[in-house]
Amino acid sequence: MTFQEQIKNKGVEFQNKIQGILKKYKQKVQILDANNKNSRPDFLIINDKKEALVGECKCIFSDGYRNYCHISTRDENFIKQNIIDHSELDLTKIENKMKEAVGQLDHLIKDNPNQYDRHPFIVFLDLDFFADDFDFIPKNLFGFKKISAIAKIERGKERNEELGNWPSEKIKKIIQKEIKGKIPPESVRFKILINSNAKNKFNANNFLRNPIIIK
Secondary structure (H helix, E strand, C coil), rough: CHHHHHHHHHHHHHHHHHHHHHHHCCCCCECCCCCCCCCCCCEEEECCCCCEEEEEEEEEEECCCEEEECCCCCCCCHHCCCCCCCCCCCCCHHHHHHHHHHHHHHHHHHCCCCCCCCEEEEEEEEHHHHCCCCHHHHCHHHHCCCEEEEEEECCHHHHHHHHHCCCCHHHHHHHCCCCCCCCCCCCCCEEEEEEECCCCCCCHCCCCCEEECCC
């Protein structure tokens, strides 16, 4: 399978994963981008209060090239190439994906006047290990006022914080069943960066379960 084929498949998997999580949160998810001439955002999400938001999934599985090596854990040839000792911060790919998402939102609003222009617009990001610069994205989201927030899946936050206080020897002995103990379960939450300058404000707590909110 080529790298591009992997990316296409992972993109579909990510959309399905986000949709599945939202449905577990008891949100109603309507598909927006099926069988349309213009590219549109993926979902309309409606909560039990009949509040709605528009959601788009974006994946970045490449951090470009360093020393003639394609930096992505999704590239099957990555481990066969030169070892990379550092990766420079470059937010261009994330900014371009967000610009693309805004273009899709514009198509949706143009094709459906007065129907979606008042809803918050959220971009869900799936970032490869080397492309995960989420914490460095500017809080104004590059000035895209039509994007109300960006989000990523955050796994095991509480578990990692607790394990960080445990001696490594204790963790090792529990794993090897030399002593009794229980590793805390992995949680799945959304990490959200709220755009305070957004045209349509987003209240994450009305749609997501126990989100990690950055303002």
